Amino acid sequence: MIKFARYEKNFEKEGITKEAQERLLASKVLIMGAGGLGSGVIMNLAAMGVGQIKIIDDDIVEESNLNRQIIHKYKNIGRAKVISAKDWVQEFNSDIKVELDKINLNELNYFNVIQGYDIIVDCFDSYESKYMLNEIALRHNKILIHGGTQGFRGQITTIVPSKTGCLACVMQKPKIFKEEHLASLSPVVNVISSLQALEVLKIVTGTGEPLMNKIMIFDGLKSEFKILNYAKNIACEVCSANER
Numbered sequence: 001m002i003k004f005a006r007y008e009k010n011f012e013k014e015g016i017t018k019e020a021q022e023r024l025l026a027s028k029v030l031i032m033g034a035g036g037l038g039s040g041v042i043m044n045l046a047a048m049g050v051g052q053i054k055i056i057d058d059d060i061v062e063e064s065n066l067n068r069q070i071i072h073k074y075k076n077i078g079r080a081k082v083i084s085a086k087d088w089v090q091e092f093n094s095d096i097k098v099e100l101d102k103i104n105l106n107e108l109n110y111f112n113v114i115q116g117y118d119i120i121v122d123c124f125d126s127y128e129s130k131y132m133l134n135e136i137a138l139r140h141n142k143i144l145i146h147g148g149t150q151g152f153r154g155q156i157t158t159i160v161p162s163k164t165g166c167l168a169c170v171m172q173k174p175k176i177f178k179e180e181h182l183a184s185l186s187p188v189v190n191v192i193s194s195l196q197a198l199e200v201l202k203i204v205t206g207t208g209e210p211l212m213n214k215i216m217i218f219d220g221l222k223s224e225f226k227i228l229n230y231a232k233n234i235a236c237e238v239c240s241a242n243e244r
């Protein structure tokens, strides 16, 4: 039986409908990364009542993660992030089904990971992984909710195969990825992760307007949100490779 009391504030006036709540409870969302963005996305999805989530991460919790990765507790330093994240969800909302894979996602091992999930939330920290995930999602017709942060700035967009451009259409894929050690600040990371969770809600329930062919750019120093429109770039190597 669905315990609606827990979610009743979701479907009061100006919220979502009860049918939308049922759709959330029946939905399955794949979260790539249980770091900063992943923490915020997992917390929000568990709170909203997304029925099933799958968390992918290969790392263990380190002390230096705790300035922003707010799902992981101090006592879990040294444990796998996927286990630490699942513990949090089970304590907070034991109705949510959690699947895990402690895996460093790559082109050789992703296939089984994505089976059964049509919505992927990109919570990876490296841009190399983000562009790889963009290609995988496009190839397998999965909706990808991209988010990323750099210091006080961040961005978010929702990529829907055949309806929108892809990550490489809106932000050109670098020829070489350099590892830059930029700051990761909790409020900035959690603004972006909350917006990613909001995209999940809109996509799953058909409520409002997801950020399709639009990228929202946040500047925490200037206290500014900007929306840039984009479209499929006919010269995009990723999109054209996918169409062949």
Ligand SMILES: [Zn+2]
Pocket: 165, 166, 167, 168, 169, 170, 232, 233, 236, 237, 238, 239, 240
């Ligand atoms: Zn593209």
